Amino acid sequence: MKPKNFNGVTVIGGGLAGCEAAFQLSLQKIPVQLIEMKPKKFTPAHKSSNLAELVCSNSLKSDSIDKAAGILKNEMIKLKSLVLEAAYKNKVSAGGALAVDREKFAQYITNKIYNNDYIEVINEEATEINFNNTNLIIIATGPMTSNSLAEEIENFIGMKSLAFYDSISPIVLYDSLDRSQFFKASRYEDGEGDYINCPLTKVEYVNFIESLNSAEKIDFHKFENPNYFEGCLPIEEMASRGLDTLRFGPMKPVGLTDPKTARRPYAVLQLRKENEAETMWNLVGFQTKMKIGDQKKVFSIIPALKNAEFLRFGSIHRNTYINSPGKIKNTLQAESNEKVFFAGQITGVEGYTESAAMGIVAGINAGRAFNKKPLYSFTKFSALGILLDYISNANSKELQPMNINLGLFGIEKPKKNIQIIQNNSKKAIDDFINREKYV
Ligand SMILES: Cc1cc2nc3c(=O)[nH]c(=O)nc-3n(C[C@H](O)[C@H](O)[C@H](O)COP(=O)(O)OP(=O)(O)OC[C@H]3O[C@@H](n4cnc5c(N)ncnc54)[C@H](O)[C@@H]3O)c2cc1C
The missing domain is CATH 3.50.50.60 (FAD/NAD(P)-binding domain)
Known part of the structure; x- marks a missing residue:
């Protein structure tokens, strides 16, 4: 102009x-x-x-x-x-x-x-x-x-x-998490680390993947044609590739020991702090196209998130x-x-x-x-x-x-x-x- x-x-x-x-x-x-x-x-x-x-x-x-x-x-x-x-x-x-x-x-x-x-x-x-x-x-x-x-x-x-x-991952309010169901640690490091780790047993993990696969997803608009980067795939896309894909991706438990069991969990969801005051925590790598109601339902299968309050839902x-x-x-x-x-x-x-x-x-x-x-x-x-x-x-x-x-x-x-x-x-x-x- x-x-x-x-x-x-x-x-x-x-x-x-x-x-x-x-x-x-x-x-x-x-x-x-x-x-x-x-x-x-x-x-x-x-x-x-x-x-x-x-x-x-x-x-x-x-x-x-x-x-x-x-x-x-x-x-x-x-x-x-x-x-x-x-x-x-x-x-x-x-x-x-x-x-x-x-x-x-x-x-x-x-x-x-x-x-x-x-x-x-x-x-x-x-x-x-x-x-x-x-x-x-x-x-x-x-x-x-x-x-x-x-x-x-x-x-x-x-x-x-x-x-x-x-490619947005959900954010939850710290006060709404069940503190008895998570531990703080950074991968491969001793002591209290920067991440909140939400462990899942095998039964919980399988239930989570099945619910994810059957959850309702939001369709893309006609004009949207995202070519996903492999590092940015929605979790439901990863889950559809096989039962263990998420467990070898964002839910991998390697380098983490649950102090409650003194063992490596079967799978883990990690939360990363989103603000200095540590009131907001981001579900790491959990970008999703699930409908909002289904996000609440599916994520509540993770014990630490049973009553989680979502400050932001995932979307792409x-x-x-x-x-x-x-x-x-x-x-x-x-x-x-x-x-x-x-x-x-x-x-x-x-x-x-x-x-x-x-x-x-x-x-x-x-x-x-x-x-x-x-x-x-x-x-x-x-x-x-x-x-x-x-x-x-x-x-x-x-x-x-x-x-x-x-x-x-x-x-x-x-x-x-x-x-x-x-x-x-x-x-x-x-x-x-x-x-x-x-x-
Ligand atoms: C598909 C879609 C659905 C959304 N749905 C919601 C929803 O339901 N609820 C919600 O809260 N938010 C929604 N958003 C997010 C966002 O809140 C809205 O897009 C909002 O309208 C953004 O306001 P804006 O003023 O930044 O941009 P817009 O309201 O999009 O205004 C931008 C304007 O710039 C004009 N423009 C663009 N390029 C040029 C150019 N080169 N020269 C001159 N003019 C130009 C456009 O014609 C348009 O009028 C949605 C976003 C998208 C893309």
Whole structure:
């Protein structure tokens, strides 16, 4: 794109994040060019010519402040989220979830954006990032970013830093594990190691494999055609290759001795810590396409996980996202070019609300950059700050996209201590709004 005589911020992608970012910039009275390729060109998942299309479910998850998703929503509402304004105006009843009439929801946002004096919508595919242009850019092209732009982003952030499929293992809450059924150890090392090891007897293992084989799996979309790396196979694919495949793969017991039996277990599921506070533990190598209900059922066969609470379920799907640590700062500014910001699912968050939330932050910070103010880092006391910290500093070498969840807050027994989390969140956002006199 070659915007001429334009002094403002260019936002690429008119999805949930792009619309939030553009709207936040307009609140700061900053001109925006919003570049959206629809209706000229559609990704394989988008069908409507409206902006802010919900490509699958019509639910934005819970809005109860006793849930992490509700705490995040509360923060977004304080920051004048357009997505949540549209959601509440077009809500349909769905128990504890905030579900919407998707057509009316998208139409509401489309009208608000098109009628906004600060925003000009340009219906073009962006195929390059124009670095010669003096304007700031927010890239919010989502999990289905068009190929030519994806290539350009890959060149910009560095080869092998852009993923096209996510391969996600479930995460469980530490407090929900049965401590009498696991031991801590690292393979081939004495003493208490870094891993939680969940042993299975032969009977339990066989039962686990049989249940895995008969569990319901989610089909890939027509446009998805993942060629799995052998190191990244879903566990059900491994199980279908033979009874012992998992026992020689991610469930191998070698180098481990169960202190209860003083013997090597028949098979082991290892859990690796996901955060410093050790509240969240990742099921190592357990990426899966099982339906969520079946994930709960099948994993509960593993004794330590009998009553496990899942903070994130496993999944594998088409998803263009950046391996953000070292590439994107917690302000959503690119490490290598201060004119470029990223927003939405492409930053490594997962979910409609989380993507929109990243749009708000990118809009706030690109606005501050435009006004030559220092960028704002939301603290880890807020849900926004927790997500930003995760994507910019995740422990693992390969970032696995993350939804907001209570485990991320790093507080012991987060459900019991929910009030602390709620108060911290409220104070963190109020501080930002009051101190920075934000809109
Ligand atoms: C198939 C699928 C199903 C999903 N289902 C759910 C779900 O049920 N619940 C949930 O919470 N999350 C779901 N997600 C994850 C995620 O929350 C959504 O994809 C969410 O819409 C991401 O928001 P976004 O703003 O980052 O991207 P999007 O909402 O996808 O917006 C990106 C926009 O950029 C445009 N664009 C792309 N490339 C270019 C370009 N080169 N130039 C100009 N415009 C461009 C696209 O047309 C699109 O309008 C799903 C993801 C996928 C891929």
